[in-house]
Amino acid sequence: MTILQDTPQQVRVIGEARLLAGLDHGRANLARHLWAHGEQPQLSRDAYTVLAEETGLRGRGGAGFPVALKLADLPQRGIEAVVVNGSESEPVSRKDRLLLTLAPHLVLDGATGLAHALGASKVLIAVHDATAAASLRAAVQERTTDENELRYRDDGLDIQIADTPGRFVAGEARAVLSILDGGPAVPPGRRTLPTRQGLRGRPTFLSNVETFAQLALLARLSSRQFAATGVRTEPGTQLLTIAGAVQRPGVLETPTGIPLDTVLQYAGADAGPVLLGGYHGRWLPRTDGVTLARPQVSAGIVLALGSATCPLGEVHRVAQWLADQSAGQCGPCLFGLGALVDDFSRLLQGDAAGWHDAQRHLGLVPGRGACAHPDGSARFLASALEVFAEDVRLHLTGGSCGRAVQGVLPVPGGGW
Structure with missing residues (x-):
């Protein structure tokens, strides 16, 4: 088990650090990011689709939609943009804003790499947290200037960071698109997929922050290397926000499929019911035999209630x-x-x-x-x-x- 120190929150890893690699001393600038992860390879759309299919990668937000199916639903041409939904307005969750704050280049790698593969000219990142937005803007600046002869350019891409309100419903995918189009911060009544009608009414690839960080890792690893940890149906690691009646709250990276009791024991949780998935999730009366993999863990939230409160x-x-x-x-x-x-x-x-x-x-x-x-x-x-x-x-x-x-x-x- 690895414990990462000197971070704004308590950030820990059970097993191999992937998403949180290189964060031992806080935010990873471009040089530290490249030291931890290496250069981002440029892959084709087909290559991304195959990797997503072979690993069963799903979006790491609440819906958990298969990434390969989302890619397949996009047309071959005319894709407007790649949108990173960083409006993490679930009050309990901290995992996405932590990635944006401490590992912004990993998220940017996933978004820009996919944008190049899809032929999209824009990457838009919607963020409601001021600290995360500042870290992202600094990262974009790092990638467009030379420092110590280091070159890392996102040629031809327009990268925009948009501030969004922190209301709960404003984080829903269609609400984010409405905000980016200059509309109200609410989901429209019609339920149209962004892959069909997204930004400016054109096909758009939209997913949450952790999904793009996972894509950046997947592009660097073969599907076999990616699947070296976690469960067979959806291998790799996951980020969990641990909160409530626990001694060690914060964000934890674990293999997918880890027993819930292992996480609770490590976090020093009080005995009692557990909420999985946040305030759109479900309560569990008991935790023995429960493993943390999608869709059970939903948005990556584990909240222990304890036994002392009503x-x-x-x-x-x-x-x-x-x-x-x-x-x-x-x-x-x-x-x-x-x-x-x-x-x-x-x-x-x-x-x-x-x-x-x-x-x-x-x-x-x-x-x-x-x-x-x-x-x-x-x-x-x-x-x-x-x-x-x-x-x-x-x-x-x-x-x-x-x-x-x-x-x-x-x-x-x-x-x-």
Whole structure:
């Protein structure tokens, strides 16, 4: 096990450091990046597609769409741009902004290499974190100037870094495209794939930050070398954000398929339920036998709740935040999430009608929204009612479970 020091957050590696290689002393400038990873090879579109197919590489955001299928869906010509979605607005996640802050050249390698392969003339990187944006701009400057006779140019590419708002729904892929096109920071009601109609209405390759960093590694390694660690179905390493009731929070690089209990033990997690996938994810009642690979781990978030706080009170805090993040453009999000906040509030006070109304509303919300926000929020709340059934019983019979709400689940303004 390797522990990386002198970083803005606690950054650790179990096994081989790949994405986090060269970060022992903080941010990797261009020289350190090249020392750790070597030159970026220029590959063809077909070569990227074959590598993605052979390794089963999926996007490392919430959706986990196969990269090879996304490439195959693009036309042979007329691709407008490659877009890096760095709007990591999930309150718990830190992995993408850490890559942008400490390993910006790895992300740029993945994006520019693919842009050249696809014949796209632009790379746009959407970022809502000021520190990450500053690191990216410095990296772009490093790549366009000579230093100590080092040359590393992204010839012919227009690389732009766009600031985006930090609201939850503003990080959704179609919302990012809307922002980049000068529109509102909300997903449009129509669900058109970016590969068909993306930036300026033209075909666009869009994925999240870690995906491009993985592509940069994959371009340098053969599929066999890439698959030397991790599970067979999707080999390699992954970044996990570890948070909650743990002694060692932060970002952890592990092989895919690592047992959840190994991660929790290393992080010094308190006993208790675990949330996988963030606030659009699911609660687990027990962790033995669970391995961390997609789609189980979703956006790479492992949040330990512990046993000292009131679970339903914690969930109610997050439900209120999720409702506040509504784009306000459809009924299930605008009214449904607000109703669920009220349901959970009454349940906490021992009102059985709150539990019954929550069950009813949770059946009405999914599948009817203009974007994925109501579906993900309903999934989070429904799994809470299932996993915390004993706590529900305690609240309904005695008005309380006897534990105070300690704010273990972070929400903006509530601290990390």
